[in-house]
Amino acid sequence: MNQFPMTAKGAEMLRVELNELKSVKRPQIIQSIAEAREHGDLKENAEYHAAREQQSFCEGRIQDIEGKLSNAQIIDVTKITNNGKVIFGATVTIINLDSDEETTYKIVGDDESDIKNNLISVNSPIARGLIGKEEDDIVTIQTPAGTVEYEISQVEYI
Template identity: 80%
Template sequence: MSQYPMTVQGAEKLRAELNELKTVRRPRIIQAIAEAREHGDLKENAEYHAAREEQGFCEGRIQDIEGKLSNAQIIDVTKMANNGKVIFGTTVTILNVENDEETTYRIVGEDEADIKNNLISVTSPIARGLIGKELDDVVTIQTPAGPVEFEIIAVEYL
């Protein structure tokens, strides 16, 4: 089975969610099922069926997170020397050469990506165009609006 890159923060977030699911949601769902069973006939018991469905989603998410964590390759860029090269986990500030617009992205694993918080997946076109490049390089990245030139103006190992 292949390994998936993940930042330390991403792994911590998944572990926290897993802990919440196992220690809070799972016992609450089990209690809801027990209470619904006490109401009698299970065939027409909407509360029972809803609780069973929620249990299925919860158990599925627990298995999903456990699988991801077991196959995660956790990369901590803070323990690496900053040589100005863009790699997984780095925070990169790029300048659009055409309109002088600055944007800062952090390159993270697929499960951690959140464009609203400028966290982009390592598999995204922007990240693929930046990885392996260095500070002050000018890169052309294919966007939906066509090719755009960016200059790498900062590479941080945070």
């Protein structure tokens, strides 16, 4: 069985969502279905069909999250000694050598990635180019805009 890397924070976010789905959403949907049933004929009962669709989506998401958590390899970088190497979960500051633009990314699992918050998937081209490298290394990364050279200015395990 394949294990998927996930940060401790990412796993916690999934657990919170799972709890919300099971303890709040699921009972609400069951209540909606019960109320819609009371309206009689189910064939033309839009409320009933909408509630059943919601139930299907909710149960699918619960199974999805449970599956992800059961296959998660939770990595807490704060418990790893920082040797300056870029690893999963590390926060990396890179400088674009063409533009001198500095960017900081945290390398996370697929489910946690959110480019707006500078959380990049471990499977993204930038992360793949950085993993295994060290502070002060120059890396060449193939981006949609072409090849870009970056210097790794800082690696943090936070």
